[in-house]
Amino acid sequence: xxxxxxxxxxxxxxxxxxxxxxxxxxxRCGGLLQVVHDVDAxxxxxAADWKRCFDERYAHAAKPNGSGVWSKKEWVCPELRDExxxxxxxxxxxxxxxxxxxRAIGVEDVWVKQCxxxxxxxxxxxxxTVLVSVVKQMIGDGARVRAVACASTGDTSASLAAYAAxxxxxxxxxxxxxxxxxxxxxxxxxxxxxxxxLDTDFDGCMTIVRRLAQEDGVYLANSMNSLRIEGQKTLSxxxxxxxxxEVPDLVVIPGGNLGNVSALGAGFDLxxxxxxxxxxPRIVVAQAAAANPLYRAYRNQWRFEPxxxxxxxxxxxxxxxxxxxxxxxxxxxxxDGIVEQATERELADAAARADRAGLFTCPHTGVALAALxxxxxxxxxxxxxxxxxxxxxxxxxxxxxxxAYHTGRLPDVDARHANAPVELPNDYDAVRxxxxxxxxxxx
Ligand SMILES: *Cc1c(COP(=O)(O)O)cnc(C)c1O
Numbered sequence: 001x002x003x004x005x006x007x008x009x010x011x012x013x014x015x016x017x018x019x020x021x022x023x024x025x026x027x028r029c030g031g032l033l034q035v036v037h038d039v040d041a042x043x044x045x046x047a048a049d050w051k052r053c054f055d056e057r058y059a060h061a062a063k064p065n066g067s068g069v070w071s072k073k074e075w076v077c078p079e080l081r082d083e084x085x086x087x088x089x090x091x092x093x094x095x096x097x098x099x100x101x102x103r104a105i106g107v108e109d110v111w112v113k114q115c116x117x118x119x120x121x122x123x124x125x126x127x128x129t130v131l132v133s134v135v136k137q138m139i140g141d142g143a144r145v146r147a148v149a150c151a152s153t154g155d156t157s158a159s160l161a162a163y164a165a166x167x168x169x170x171x172x173x174x175x176x177x178x179x180x181x182x183x184x185x186x187x188x189x190x191x192x193x194x195x196x197x198l199d200t201d202f203d204g205c206m207t208i209v210r211r212l213a214q215e216d217g218v219y220l221a222n223s224m225n226s227l228r229i230e231g232q233k234t235l236s237x238x239x240x241x242x243x244x245x246e247v248p249d250l251v252v253i254p255g256g257n258l259g260n261v262s263a264l265g266a267g268f269d270l271x272x273x274x275x276x277x278x279x280x281p282r283i284v285v286a287q288a289a290a291a292n293p294l295y296r297a298y299r300n301q302w303r304f305e306p307x308x309x310x311x312x313x314x315x316x317x318x319x320x321x322x323x324x325x326x327x328x329x330x331x332x333x334x335x336d337g338i339v340e341q342a343t344e345r346e347l348a349d350a351a352a353r354a355d356r357a358g359l360f361t362c363p364h365t366g367v368a369l370a371a372l373x374x375x376x377x378x379x380x381x382x383x384x385x386x387x388x389x390x391x392x393x394x395x396x397x398x399x400x401x402x403x404a405y406h407t408g409r410l411p412d413v414d415a416r417h418a419n420a421p422v423e424l425p426n427d428y429d430a431v432r433x434x435x436x437x438x439x440x441x442x443x
Contacts, residue, residue, distance in 0.1 A: 127228030223259030256317030
């Protein structure tokens, strides 16, 4: 059975557009596009069959099944020829139960989906593998693409640079100068991308890259390109699969440009359409209070207005005018959605609290955890609910934030869980005195 996928306008304009065209918006109304699959063809194989097939493939080393994305290729990009697969075995990340943290916040069944364990250290790999593979096939079929380019708050550029390097395609990344961490900046440099640090914020970088795509033959790699969403949607499929095809009650995800939440919904939608699941989880988007346009819309009957994003430690979601806001709102309306926000202090303390239970969370995961703590405190999530928190990036990319927190140098944050190093002379008694009391709080 041949499976196929095409672009279609999210606002419902008629007609389909080939995914092998460099196009990011509906030519009629300018709205975003989404990828639609031939669901009838996919349905010809029963739900039980799909589950068995995906379980057999899961995390096998052989290409392409080492990838959490390409082991579900029929649901993602069925017409990609194997020779054009650009994969770094992304996804297939751990889903980890965090018992001590759950107990501390009064929710027993909390799990963290560790997307930061993926190849470049964030969930962005899930979408980038699809986008770069499609570009490779387009070029192989004769399309002229000068370079693949993105605006980025850090993680997108790291991911684009790695996949473009693996494919041998030139990459251009445009970053707001001084607003990404050194670890994030060095990733695209190391992978040989042309890195442009602009004197503007993320939203300013986005405006420039969209113009490059329109006028200068550059292929756009931001998440308004819905090929990215196709890869990212395997996130929800993978979570359900890891629970033995059971749906959690609540999923919490930190949102910036808001492609990720629509991707999460798209994965659940397809599983529902094909009968692999029958229940919907509730979806919670968590935003930094400093960059909270979706939170404001939620509190205002979904009437959206862009904001000027203020500086936040959660730099990857410092976005005031999210490109995928319409898709995100549609998703939240289908999934009984909630939007919550976290201040700098709340996100830093929540990240530190989770670290005390053995994690090493990035600040964006801190935003998600802080949102969960607020929901738990006001009873919006039950004590026994099964909750999955999407950890979007690896904490090691944000070590400066941890150092500042634990040494009391984060502005506006009076760090509740700070744990500064104790400096001592080379003296046994001083050491012995310093470990007095170390068992406190560890009963
Ligand atoms: C990109 C990113 C997000 C937000 O994802 P969107 O799709 O832009 O909403 C959250 N956390 C991290 C670490 C990211 O890199």
